[in-house]
Amino acid sequence: MKKKPRILILGAGYGGMMTASRLSKQLGYNDAEIILVNKHNYHYQTTWLHEPAAGTLHHDRTRMRIDSVIDTNKVKFIKDVVVEIKTADKKVILEGGELDYDYLVIGLGSEPETFGIPGVEEHAFSIRSVNSVRQIREHIEYMFASYNNSEIKHEDYLTFIVAGAGFTGIEFVGELTERIPELCKEYDIDRKKVRILSVEAAPTALPGFDPELVDYAMSLLESRGVEFKISTPIKEVTKDGVILASGEEIKSKTIVWTTGVRGSSILDKSGFETMRGRIKVEPDLRAPGYEDVFVIGDCALIINEEINRPYPPTAQIAIQQSSTLSKNIKALITGSGNLETFVPDIKGTVASLGGKEAIGIVGSKKLYGSSASTMKKIIDNRYLYLLGGLPLVVKKGKLNLFS
């Protein structure tokens, strides 16, 4: 009897989870062995993390046990950490062992992009995982709790700097504006003493987004007390705060770094050619030069031909990729025809601004305020539906659509 080919999926982010889910439905038990490797036994919603980071949503709402979502009769889950991919030997080194593969799916996600700015890794927080956002939430609370217990009033305890006014930065700032009045009440602190700064090197917040919507977002956030410092590069992060390119220092004990991501460093380490840590994939989502290695999500670089620039890696694209990718693996295994070309279909983009506020573009339509906020929740729920059907929407979804 012919040995079943083994499909090895690395990483249980949007791309890995959806690929595992789709393959388990598309392939019969005898067609292939599917293994999913992830460092945690849970999957989490990366696009929601700004909420538990600020403390406006519990982190358990953003995560789910992998074995509660994946059909474990068809997909074997292994909790382990990927160390290196050895394509020459068709195997993957894990902290706890190694695994051969016939087909590999790399969905190892991203790492914060520091642009080589000194001090970021040592002194800044990043919104990247359940572990990291729990720490941010608790750090912020600790700063509030500490402020009144000191004879000296440390203003830097109540100064919160969000570096980067891209999508994540703005969404996090939005949540902070909701959370901070609650913290002021909890810790007997005057709201006027708290500063929230959004610092962005580019000449606008939300670069690439519709300017009218950007204005709306900035005005709204300013009305909630956010100070924007646009066209303001940061030169260095220290334990005491940030030093701007101008030389000015802003003292703060809380710097949250949200200036974008690069692909997992495991790719470089494993000898793949990358751009900012990402592999520029073939139209069929394979790594160039490999018949059996697919790349998905934040690890995959795809060029938007219209503007000759990479698409920003999003959950939306990762989810769409999983459809093409799983069909292509099935085609290879069953020998049934040509591989499909991946074409992103950007349906829209919505950024939450905290509370009932959001901005977005869906199709060619601009959305503001509560209609955008409702749309954001519908998008979040749609993913849960794709991944785990209605039960998962009920369990983990954002059901308060209009509040």
Added chain:
Amino acid sequence: MKKKPRILILGAGYGGMMTASRLSKQLGYNDAEIILVNKHNYHYQTTWLHEPAAGTLHHDRTRMRIDSVIDTNKVKFIKDVVVEIKTADKKVILEGGELDYDYLVIGLGSEPETFGIPGVEEHAFSIRSVNSVRQIREHIEYMFASYNNSEIKHEDYLTFIVAGAGFTGIEFVGELTERIPELCKEYDIDRKKVRILSVEAAPTALPGFDPELVDYAMSLLESRGVEFKISTPIKEVTKDGVILASGEEIKSKTIVWTTGVRGSSILDKSGFETMRGRIKVEPDLRAPGYEDVFVIGDCALIINEEINRPYPPTAQIAIQQSSTLSKNIKALITGSGNLETFVPDIKGTVASLGGKEAIGIVGSKKLYGSSASTMKKIIDNRYLYLLGGLPLVVKKGKLNLFS
């Protein structure tokens, strides 16, 4: 018309609050002007603070707005910080001004006793106020939240040292044993990784307490994972942990200092003669040599003649003192007879051990387990009843008597 004498009460702890409350009932509006000065606009239950420190009870359950309890038609409340008492001029210097008095009640509470051990003030936490315990709670949570977000597993983040196994130390350790399993769940940490150490210089935990009850408490807490280090003086506290007299270092990011208290440093500063910061009061609770200065609570030293040692300052004694003290002030103002002698009437002592467990002596009867725990809650509620009647018991009391 004769000017009303002014009674100035410094501090809104157990002693100050109960004195204000009793005087406002015992004196008519025309008999005296009563002013209560406190640094916060709230009163808190010092004896409950181990609970919000561990995070088993919200700090708002331990405090109440002063103007919600005191009859503000009869007692004027001033939120300010006492800087110095000038008995020669019969006035008190506040950060925001000064106040004359005809009768002074000093109820300024206590400060942690460090015994001159280096590093305590800089690196250890203390259970002394709402502000301080909120910080402890958040610090502990931050340690848990930080542990899993680091590649290096910092064991010192999960090592909690409680210096002092007296009343407060044991009660706090008890709450920690209840809280830590919850935190392990919240932050995905194996309970076995967490250490709780109770370090005591004396040859026993709870020195002076009934040995049988001490055994019960220690066995119970050990069964919940507490490590006792008895007869183990601490030589120094550093930012990395504690150094024992033996030279051994225990690494920890959380040292909570509970080795007793001394009276407010304002007493020394104001020229009173003190022992460990406390004024050895006359039988009528006046400071020696002063006709018009009364001392109450942690600032007052009272000798237990039976053993020729001071009574440990407790809420129970402070509350009893307020009765004598207010009668004596009334007697001075109305010129009605001799001053009363204060005689403590120790009804019992109960120490909570977390959850439904406690130990105690009431009268000559030893109490264990849930009956002691229920008694502890009854004692807590009794104070609320004395202070604010049934409405305050309903609002802030521990009504879950048997769970």
